Amino acid sequence: MECCEKIRPKTGGGLYVHIPFCIRKCAYCDFYSITDLSRMGTFVSAFIREAELLSPRVKFSCDTLYLGGGTPSVLTIAALEKIMESLYRCFDFTNDAEISLEANPGTITAEKLSAFRSMGINRINIGVQSFQHQHLRFLGRIHSAGEAVEALGESGKFFDNTGLDLIYGLPGQSEKAWKEDLEKSLTFAPAHLSCYLLTYEKGTALTEKLHRGHFLPLADEKAARLLEFTVEFLDSRGYAQYEISNFARSPDLRSRHNCKYWSSAPYAGLGPAAHSFFPPQRQWNVSSLEKYIRSLRQNMLPLAGKEILNREQQMTEAIYLGLRKREGIGIPDFEKKFSLSFENIFGKTAKDLVQRGLLEKDAARCALSFKGLRFLDSITSLLADCCPESAEI
Ligand code: SF4
Numbered sequence: 344m345e346c347c348e349k350i351r352p353k354t355g356g357g358l359y360v361h362i363p364f365c366i367r368k369c370a371y372c373d374f375y376s377i378t379d380l381s382r383m384g385t386f387v388s389a390f391i392r393e394a395e396l397l398s399p400r401v402k403f404s405c406d407t408l409y410l411g412g413g414t415p416s417v418l419t420i421a422a423l424e425k426i427m428e429s430l431y432r433c434f435d436f437t438n439d440a441e442i443s444l445e446a447n448p449g450t451i452t453a454e455k456l457s458a459f460r461s462m463g464i465n466r467i468n469i470g471v472q473s474f475q476h477q478h479l480r481f482l483g484r485i486h487s488a489g490e491a492v493e494a495l496g497e498s499g500k501f502f503d504n505t506g507l508d509l510i511y512g513l514p515g516q517s518e519k520a521w522k523e524d525l526e527k528s529l530t531f532a533p534a535h536l537s538c539y540l541l542t543y544e545k546g547t548a549l550t551e552k553l554h555r556g557h558f559l560p561l562a563d564e565k566a567a568r569l570l571e572f573t574v575e576f577l578d579s580r581g582y583a584q585y586e587i588s589n590f591a592r593s594p595d596l597r598s599r600h601n602c603k604y605w606s607s608a609p610y611a612g613l614g615p616a617a618h619s620f621f622p623p624q625r626q627w628n629v630s631s632l633e634k635y636i637r638s639l640r641q642n643m644l645p646l647a648g649k650e651i652l653n654r655e656q657q658m659t660e661a662i663y664l665g666l667r668k669r670e671g672i673g674i675p676d677f678e679k680k681f682s683l684s685f686e687n688i689f690g691k692t693a694k695d696l697v698q699r700g701l702l703e704k705d706a707a708r709c710a711l712s713f714k715g716l717r718f719l720d721s722i723t724s725l726l727a728d729c730c731p732e733s734a735e736i
Pocket residue numbers: 364365366367368369372373374376412413414447470
């Protein structure tokens with residue numbers, strides 16, 4: 344066993360692991376994954392090498408680990424054990440680290456769930472997407488609604504902290520149909536709910552069908568109304584929105600890992616296509632299992648690229664990510680980070696947006712109002728346009 348450098352200051356960062364396998368490609372998905380599971384053993388050996396090579400560059404202790412992908416729950420117990428062992432060996436974890444795993448119905452069993460627990464995984468996120476047969480078919484999911492129900496019931500026996508992912512905004516979806524999915528989800532009393540608006544990403548089978556005129560997408564106005572309905576409905580059932588797509592039963596049940604992305608905290612990513620952020624540098628791995636394995640066989644990190652964000656880019660990102668959170672942009676922290684007066688730079692535009700009821704602002708925070716939620720992108724652009732050029736700062 345090789346020894347990894349372990350002397351690091353105790354500041355919390357995140358670790359993300361991209362597991363590049365899925366049983367079948369969903370019609371809407373543009374995440375990197377392959378369906379040839381026979382490559383699992385080779386991937387695991389390369390992954391262990393990556394953990395060893397990346398470890399000395401990670402200068403923080405990890406208080407979150409997120410196993411995503413792809414479908415981490417397709418891994419065999421033995422493969423996941425090897426991955427977890429290498430992570431625990433190569434990185435420092437805080438005692439109370441949040442360790443999450445994404446799982447899909449149709450790929451989990453009681454035996455696997457029990458093994459996840461004994462590996463230290465303390466949070467599970469189930470990709471349900473819908474409880475309606477025709478929606479699951481449209482999305483190209485491998486599982487039935489019955490299997491989703493089974494997976495949730497089973498995972499509830501092993502995990503208190505269970506999250507559930509849903510997709511809304513499907514063609515022709517009514518508020519009533521969406522409400523049924525939300526109602527059904529709540530019968531499992533999940534700790535956390537993620538509700539993602541269906542988007543049509545370049546190169547996916549669904550986008551191809553859309554371009555060929557196989558169906559009409561839901562109108563923007565209807566999709567926006569579904570988002571507003573979701574926020575109001577879940578709030579009335581005790582699930583507060585804390586990010587545009589995310590809801591938790593209480594603040595301590597928010598995804599601590601994903602909160603790192605929205606607050607520009609450092610994180611290291613492992614696995615093909617994984618991104619790392621060592622502020623102000625972002626780097627990303629190759630989106631190809633073959634290249635990933637080849638690079639690691641030569642003892643080289645499988646990097647595809649990197650960029651150092653300049654101050655203007657960091658500011659734009661802080662605005663975009665800050666506005667995604669319901670608590671908004673923390674003004675004192677923003678001012679300290681960028682050594683400027685928020686009021687001087689954004690005051691005029693923000694005041695206009697407040698007057699139009701789209702933004703809420705006081706000395707501590709600047710956040711979207713309920714009415715502003717549907718305009719996240721355009722409000723971000725308006726504020727980002729106020730950012731001074733790097734040279735002016
Ligand atoms: S299971 Fe998840 S990662 Fe895999 S293809 Fe479907 S949406 Fe993409």
